[in-house]
Amino acid sequence: MNKTILITGATSGIGKATAEFLASQGARLILCGRRQERLDALKEELPTEVHTLNFDVRNRAAVFEAIDSLPDAFTPIDVLINNAGNAHGLDDVVGADLDDWDAMIDGNVKGVMYVTKAILPQMTERKKGHIINIGSIAGFEVYPKGNVYCASKFAIDAFTKGLRIDLNPYGIRVGAINPGLVETEFSEVRFKGDEDRAASVYSKLDALQAEDIANTILFMIHAPEHVTLADITILPTAQANATVLNKRV
Ligand code: NDP
Ligand code: 8X3
Numbered sequence: 131m132n133k134t135i136l137i138t139g140a141t142s143g144i145g146k147a148t149a150e151f152l153a154s155q156g157a158r159l160i161l162c163g164r165r166q167e168r169l170d171a172l173k174e175e176l177p178t179e180v181h182t183l184n185f186d187v188r189n190r191a192a193v194f195e196a197i198d199s200l201p202d203a204f205t206p207i208d209v210l211i212n213n214a215g216n217a218h219g220l221d222d223v224v225g226a227d228l229d230d231w232d233a234m235i236d237g238n239v240k241g242v243m244y245v246t247k248a249i250l251p252q253m254t255e256r257k258k259g260h261i262i263n264i265g266s267i268a269g270f271e272v273y274p275k276g277n278v279y280c281a282s283k284f285a286i287d288a289f290t291k292g293l294r295i296d297l298n299p300y301g302i303r304v305g306a307i308n309p310g311l312v313e314t315e316f317s318e319v320r321f322k323g324d325e326d327r328a329a330s331v332y333s334k335l336d337a338l339q340a341e342d343i344a345n346t347i348l349f350m351i352h353a354p355e356h357v358t359l360a361d362i363t364i365l366p367t368a369q370a371n372a373t374v375l376n377k378r379v
Contacts, residue, residue: 133351136160136207138187138245139214141168143314144264147340148211148347153178155348160204162187162196162214179203187214187241188233197248206252209260209351212242217279217320231278238282242289257301262350263290264343265308267363271372279320283308287361294360303358305350310365310372313337334377335368 135152139145141163149161153176161169162183169182181204185192200207215238218230242263253259268276269283287306294304317328331337343364350359368376 131155131157131351133208134158134160134204134206135209135211135351136162136245136249137211137213138162138241140172141165143316144309144312144340144343145211145213146172147344148213149176151341151344151348152351153180158204160200160207186237187245188236190240190244193241193244194248197245206256207249207259209262210246210249210253211262211264211347212245213264214241214245215264215282216316219322220275220320222275223277226277234278234282238279239285239289242286246289246293253302254297254300259300260303260351261293261297261305262347263293263304263306265290265306265361267308267310267365267369267372269308270363273372276372290361294358303355305359306361307343307346307350308361308363309338309343310363310369311335311337311375312340312343314340334379335375336366337368338364338366 135157137145137149140149140161149159149172153159156178158179160181160183161172162185163169164184164186166184169184173180173182181201183196185196187193218233219227246261263286265286266283268280269287272280290304290306297304311332313332317331318325321327346362346364353359
């Protein structure tokens with residue numbers, strides 16, 4: 131695949147699986163995250179050209195510095211995959227920690243906006259490009275104690291739709307993929323390293339795997355230029371919506 135693709139949150143889960151699939155198809159990859167050792171390992175093992183960028187998406191100046199630092203061989207970017215993000219805590223609004231709320235709004239919302247704004251000139255100047263945002267079923271339905279995580283993903287749904295409108299004159303494709311339960315490091319982060327609690331989220335059902343989402347992202351990228359996969363919701367078969375799960379007894 132003769133495309134240069136930037137993936138945020140490539141050190142784990144959905145982002146890492148997507149990097150592996152795209153590398154096997156020969157895409158040039160810009161892999162981003164905060165854990166440099168994981169980025170180094172990916173660069174070493176993936177069978178394609180890889181450039182790594184270490185920055186926190188919450189840090190506006192760092193985002194712009196990182197994108198400005200890209201070598202010529204990795205510009206212009208053809209596809210931006212805004213994947214970095216996490217839930218922090220699962221608490222009602224009374225008991226929730228404001229630091230968790232800051233982390234989710236700053237990372238899941240403002241981070242996506244900063245990275246998009248930093249890369250956008252590479253697409254608007256050429257009137258060509260593709261932006262794929264990772265939303266969530268939590269961006270359509272609020273579940274108990276989901277409050278601010280859900281708000282952050284509702285914001286991604288609105289931002290995706292706004293991008294699609296504003297970038298329409300430029301011929302830039304904009305889409306979102308909105309998964310239900312995907313078994314990644316997501317719940318370990320949400321529950322601050324409590325592995326048993328994290329595992330219980332995915333127990334007694336066949337959760338989505340990161341590779342299921344990566345496959346769907348590839349499908350979106352491979353669609354012909356005149357086709358935009360605008361919004362794809364993808365759930366485990368055992369999940370009917372944000373709250374209804376068919377767990378094995
Ligand atoms: P993981 O925890 O496995 O991966 C999260 C990735 O995001 C990591 O690579 C992490 O990298 C990166 N990241 C998180 N915060 C920051 C930050 N502030 N700056 C830079 N990078 C950051 O989770 P998933 O793969 O599951 O999550 C990927 C996306 O999918 C998220 O947006 C999540 O909300 C969404 N999603 C997940 C679902 C699930 O059930 N797992 C369902 C629906 C949506 P590092 O720590 O190295 O910076
Ligand atoms: C992640 C899915 O349901 O855990 O966005 O919020 S959920």
